[in-house]
Amino acid sequence: MAYLNMDNVSLGFGPEGNRTEVLRDVSLAVEENEFIAVVGFSGSGKSSLVGLLAGLLKPDRGQITLAGKAVTRPGPHLGIVFQNYSLLPWMSVYGNIELAARQAFPHHSAAERRAHVERYIEMVSLTPAAHKKPRELSGGMRQRVSLARTLCMQPQVLLMDEPLSALDALTRAKLQDELIRIWEEDKRTVVLITNDVDEAVLLADRILPLTLGPGATLGREFPVTLPRPRNRATLNTDPRFKALRNEIIHFMTAMNKEARQQRMDRSLSMPDIQPIDFTAA
Numbered sequence: 138m139a140y141l142n143m144d145n146v147s148l149g150f151g152p153e154g155n156r157t158e159v160l161r162d163v164s165l166a167v168e169e170n171e172f173i174a175v176v177g178f179s180g181s182g183k184s185s186l187v188g189l190l191a192g193l194l195k196p197d198r199g200q201i202t203l204a205g206k207a208v209t210r211p212g213p214h215l216g217i218v219f220q221n222y223s224l225l226p227w228m229s230v231y232g233n234i235e236l237a238a239r240q241a242f243p244h245h246s247a248a249e250r251r252a253h254v255e256r257y258i259e260m261v262s263l264t265p266a267a268h269k270k271p272r273e274l275s276g277g278m279r280q281r282v283s284l285a286r287t288l289c290m291q292p293q294v295l296l297m298d299e300p301l302s303a304l305d306a307l308t309r310a311k312l313q314d315e316l317i318r319i320w321e322e323d324k325r326t327v328v329l330i331t332n333d334v335d336e337a338v339l340l341a342d343r344i345l346p347l348t349l350g351p352g353a354t355l356g357r358e359f360p361v362t363l364p365r366p367r368n369r370a371t372l373n374t375d376p377r378f379k380a381l382r383n384e385i386i387h388f389m390t391a392m393n394k395e396a397r398q399q400r401m402d403r404s405l406s407m408p409d410i411q412p413i414d415f416t417a418a
């Protein structure tokens with residue numbers, strides 16, 4: 138069995154009898170220290186998938202396991218970075234990260250804790266801003282604090298739910314480069330959710346497109362065999378990078394078209410009614 142496993146998982150919302158199945162028979166096997174990316178259109182069920190992996194949502198059917206144990210509730214071994222970093226506004230960068238470190242490692246001495254927190258602040262290149270409050274930081278810096286806060290808990294699995302999508306293109310590119318470096322430095326199992334195919338190809342070992350919902354599922358997968366450590370500048374001109382991103386975009390566009398067609402076919406099925414000819418009477 139893989140390190141992180143989802144076995145035929147389904148999830149719906151709504152009351153019995155009027156339930157919409159958002160995810161249907163999702164199976165996923167992630168090896169230890171593997172970096173996978175799930176790409177999908179808006180509303181397809183990506184956040185629901187993260188909620189399940191994080192133990193925040195309970196599946197209707199199927200099972201999720203981490204290192205052979207069932208995932209039934211959230212905990213520090215499953216770290217999440219969301220799109221909207223919710224930092225404590227009255228605490229500094231250091232304070233926000235220290236709070237998480239204290240929760241994950243309550244037995245650390247004061248000196249151990251300080252060294253631990255400083256290591257993660259350094260990892261996300263925020264040492265000069267360690268004593269600033271969140272309001273004094275840019276969006277990219279806040280997202281770095283959020284990342285350091287999760288990483289410092291040393292989770293077995295890092296779940297990232299569109300962590301960069303609220304950032305402008307340049308900041309986003311800079312943080313993607315940092316994510317490459319951080320993952321090389323502090324290897325762990327990562328599931329990245331994104332709507333950006335380029336980002337997925339740049340960062341992941343494997344890309345799994347989520348089909349359109351309702352009843353979304355993971356279908357065909359795309360391995361990324363581009364050598365690591367990856368460099369954006371070199372990849373941008375690498376024909377393998379371009380070919381893979383085009384293949385995935387093509388696959389997703391075709392999937393989108395097919396789902397739309399199916400929906401239209403369903404909504405256009407008219408009852409077989411013969412018009413009455415009133416003039417004949």
Ligand SMILES: Nc1ncnc2c1ncn2[C@@H]1O[C@H](COP(=O)(O)OP(=O)(O)OP(=O)(O)O)[C@@H](O)[C@H]1O
Pocket residue numbers: 150151159177178179180181182183184185186350
């Ligand atoms: N708590 C809930 N109750 C009812 N429906 C929900 C709930 N959470 C999600 N949904 C529905 O499930 C579907 C998938 O939502 P989800 O947020 O997982 O998608 P997503 O791919 O992450 O979307 P986006 O990219 O726009 O954030 C949507 O139709 C949404 O309305």
